[in-house]
Amino acid sequence: MIRVLLAEDQEMVRGALTALLNLESDIEVVAQVGRGDEVAGAALQFRPDVALLDIEMPGRDGLSVAADLDRLLPECQVLMLTTFGRPGYLRKAMANGASGFMLKDAPVTELAGAIRRTAAGERVVDPQLAAQALSEGDSPLSPRELEVLAESEDGSTVAAIARRLFLSEGTVRNHLSAAIQKVNARNRLEALRTARAKGWL
Amino acid sequence: MIRVLLAEDQEMVRGALTALLNLESDIEVVAQVGRGDEVAGAALQFRPDVALLDIEMPGRDGLSVAADLDRLLPECQVLMLTTFGRPGYLRKAMANGASGFMLKDAPVTELAGAIRRTAAGERVVDPQLAAQALSEGDSPLSPRELEVLAESEDGSTVAAIARRLFLSEGTVRNHLSAAIQKVNARNRLEALRTARAKGWL
DNA sequence: GTTTCGTCGTGACGAATGTCACCAACACTT
DNA sequence: AAGTGTTGGTGACATTCGTCACGACGAAAC
Numbered sequence: 309m310i311r312v313l314l315a316e317d318q319e320m321v322r323g324a325l326t327a328l329l330n331l332e333s334d335i336e337v338v339a340q341v342g343r344g345d346e347v348a349g350a351a352l353q354f355r356p357d358v359a360l361l362d363i364e365m366p367g368r369d370g371l372s373v374a375a376d377l378d379r380l381l382p383e384c385q386v387l388m389l390t391t392f393g394r395p396g397y398l399r400k401a402m403a404n405g406a407s408g409f410m411l412k413d414a415p416v417t418e419l420a421g422a423i424r425r426t427a428a429g430e431r432v433v434d435p436q437l438a439a440q441a442l443s444e445g446d447s448p449l450s451p452r453e454l455e456v457l458a459e460s461e462d463g464s465t466v467a468a469i470a471r472r473l474f475l476s477e478g479t480v481r482n483h484l485s486a487a488i489q490k491v492n493a494r495n496r497l498e499a500l501r502t503a504r505a506k507g508w509l
Numbered sequence: 510m511i512r513v514l515l516a517e518d519q520e521m522v523r524g525a526l527t528a529l530l531n532l533e534s535d536i537e538v539v540a541q542v543g544r545g546d547e548v549a550g551a552a553l554q555f556r557p558d559v560a561l562l563d564i565e566m567p568g569r570d571g572l573s574v575a576a577d578l579d580r581l582l583p584e585c586q587v588l589m590l591t592t593f594g595r596p597g598y599l600r601k602a603m604a605n606g607a608s609g610f611m612l613k614d615a616p617v618t619e620l621a622g623a624i625r626r627t628a629a630g631e632r633v634v635d636p637q638l639a640a641q642a643l644s645e646g647d648s649p650l651s652p653r654e655l656e657v658l659a660e661s662e663d664g665s666t667v668a669a670i671a672r673r674l675f676l677s678e679g680t681v682r683n684h685l686s687a688a689i690q691k692v693n694a695r696n697r698l699e700a701l702r703t704a705r706a707k708g709w710l
Numbered sequence: 711g712t713t714t715c716g717t718c719g720t721g722a723c724g725a726a727t728g729t730c731a732c733c734a735a736c737a738c739t740t
Numbered sequence: 741a742a743g744t745g746t747t748g749g750t751g752a753c754a755t756t757c758g759t760c761a762c763g764a765c766g767a768a769a770c
């Protein structure tokens with residue numbers, strides 16, 4: 309019997325997947341959580357064989373949770389399950405010790421199989437997405453550039469970002485300018501869009 | 510037997526919900542589509558009693574599809590099913606003839622009940638969301654202001670927007686300025702964020 | 711030990727943005 | 741007939757943005 313932990317923020321999706329997985333004779337969903345920061349606790353308590361993690365979740369994002377899980381409970385395999393096939397996501401997932409990466413676009417029928425293969429120690433990755441992740445390349449942004457860009461997401465002005473980060477305005481402008489050019493954009497908004505699309509943000 | 514059409518772009522979610530609904534003795538999913546522009550055709554062919562529509566879909570968005578369905582197949586009740594509880598969405602859904610509005614945050618167990626009530630001619634709406642939609646108020650933006658704001662979503666400059674819309678740059682700047690002030694923002698980016706959050710975009 | 715890279719900073723510059731006053735045409739309401 | 745709101749436009753203005761050149765420091769790489 310494969311013991312599964314399911315982390316997914318949308319109740320309805322979580323419930324539906326749980327019900328479906330429980331129909332499989334060799335799979336049992338032993339824990340469900342709706343927030344990223346509840347995963348670690350539940351995992352330690354219920355000791356699942358496979359953790360099925362959504363990426364976009366309140367509390368903590370699934371990618372960083374995967375890293376923790378890999379440390380805290382190495383015998384538990386991590387299978388990421390996400391809406392967005394962003395190359396950066398796959399990259400980060402693999403770097404964080406996940407063994408698999410599935411899209412919600414895939415047919416449900418493949419899910420049980422993917423779980424079985426993950427539990428058996430196989431790596432489950434959409435080959436097309438893997439190829440794209442390799443060709444797209446990693447984020448060209450330095451940590452600071454990324455941080456400044458992220459801070460500008462809500463429409464803050466340079467001055468506001470500088471205050472929040474305890475930097476001079478000039479420095480913020482320079483970092484932003486560097487970020488804009490590195491992602492090959494024309495302005496802040498475009499830079500944000502492409503960074504998001506590639507999963508760098 | 511309640512005949513249901515399910516429109517939802519994520520294969521896995523669609524499959525899981527279909528499987529669950531088919532377990533109900535009085536509900537049958539007679540058609541599934543993954544794109545907004547396939548809904549009308551499928552509805553005319555399979556004549557469902559209830560159409561379960563996601564809002565965010567490729568092809569056409571569920572809200573405009575609801576309006577068409579209400580015209581083409583008035584005996585078919587429309588139940589919107591969406592991730593985002595944006596007041597503007599609810600408002601538009603009701604204006605477009607939908608009979609219900611459910612969030613994917615709701616437990617799966619409520620879904621079948623909601624479908625039954627919708628089929629019976631009841632209106633199914635989360636009361637909290639309804640209250641919010643009423644208090645938030647409708648979009649303060651004129652059609653043109655909205656259009657200009659939407660065009661700026663991808664990071665286009667004023668000049669580019671002006672070219673696309675066959676307007677002078679000054680006019681675009683004026684519309685944008687008006688939009689920014691009406692949504693109570695400080696700049697384009699902030700205006701886009703709040704407009705999106707309220708479902709006005 | 712030099713080079714490279716990231717970080718932080720300044721000053722300056724042109725371009726883009728956001729605001730404002732003002733005008734004109736049109737539709738719709740009262 | 742007057743008032744109101746949307747749309748389209750012009751010109752001017754201060755502010756913000758994005759770029760560039762340049763310098764300084766520390767850490768890591770060679």
